Amino acid sequence: MDIKDALQAGCLFHFDNFFAKDQEPYGCVKLFQIGEICCESGYVVRAHNQYCLEISCIVSGSGYFHIDDTRIQVDAGDIVFNNVGHIHAITADRSNMLRYLYMGFNFNDETDKAFTEIQAYLQSAPYHFSKDTHDLLIPFLRVIDEFYSQKPYSRTMIRNYLEEIIVSSYRSFTNKAENVTRYATEKSPQSVGHTVYSVIRYIENHIVGLESIKTLSQELNYNSTYLSHVFKQRTGMTLQRYINHKKIEKALEMLKYGNISISQVSDMLGYATIQSFSKAFSRIMGYPPSRYVAKQRERNE
Template structure:
């Protein structure tokens, strides 16, 4: 990993690219722990293997194939081979993250299962998720074994890495974004509404224009808009704006993203257009909302 050395606090890097460590289901190429200050940059490079990163402290942006994702403490990011990838420490506080680089062995009895799940990275809305399975704890145990090795360390490390991989793949299963189809017995209108709402939920960070929704679902915008209003009681535009503002509130309070970061994450054309839409909907500016955390989300 390359970066600005003056911004680096410490880097516990274990690199095995020339001689990968062999475990039952995967080859380990790299595992480490990096702590840095605001402004630290890992320059763009091509990903050589799968990589799982866990944000232990602070905030940073991961730029993957030109798309920028803002990650905070407790988030897990997954990178696939061939992706162009860089990392930037954004927050005012320290930024620290753990990482592991690996590939799946062809001899693993679970190779198909693992690879099928890992391939979904390319089809999900965002290549990261909030850790709800104690993935960070497994990283800590693995890194501790590496720095305090004993006769059982290799077994412990393999156990921890298995947990990191399996917990990550389990989480991936929960964030895949298929458009689920109702049985036709429920009626085509209800099916269309459900599919529309599902599409918005899973693609909230990508939608820039409402026509993206109708085009993706294979309907004209006028037909979709009319049906949505008829069935739900609010226009498609009103529903989408409400979902977008609700997500903005979560990012401002729970993720502590800046106003500019939220505007970019939610694909607004500018900070001004985001701030105007937010104030019209909420009654206060995004900055005022973030300062006054007593306001209910």
């Protein structure tokens, strides 16, 4: 990221923590830079040589990431990794703003063995590109919040979030999530318990992109009627109600960490309209999302 570019007209805002001279060590990470930028439509971050590894998470809008001679179209929910030594540029779409979070880093010389495979994979190509399948937005927003708030033990929390960003990115790029055992039919109480646990884990990991019970059932290779029945039998709560609660739980998380609008959260969680999201939020919380956002602003003032 070229900071001079980010300060030009056409950049709506740029929050940046920059450690150019002596990179900050956090566990396996030597951190150069972490922040957030929002660009007007058509804005260009000029071509520059990539001097560190970089992970970017697209929050909203659309645009293009250029790596050498390759142009990648990016949209909300995409993540991009850029390797060292390649020419990098960014362009916001001419009809849309582009907002993204980024982290510039290198691995420490004494990187934990657990990160050796990740380091080798990330540095095996000029770039990696994927949809975010592990809610990368949340640790990004949390770590930036830690830098600004500087609460007790912030360094510990920052290290954890930075490592979570790297691991989650790797999982998204390689699809190496936890393997879920799938069953076409279930009979024993033990296997039913395993089924419900698998459903809960899947919802936890995919709540942002989860469209419906039918989608969930197809992904886990179950009959949707059977799945709904065993879930209600085992938990006392309908599957749809559980999903609704997890969506609002995720909405609270998103609205708390970062300047994400209610409309953007509604879209990311798959609601047809902001009105339907507000109604679902109010049904569970007892008040609309606008009041929750106002409360968070009061606390931060």
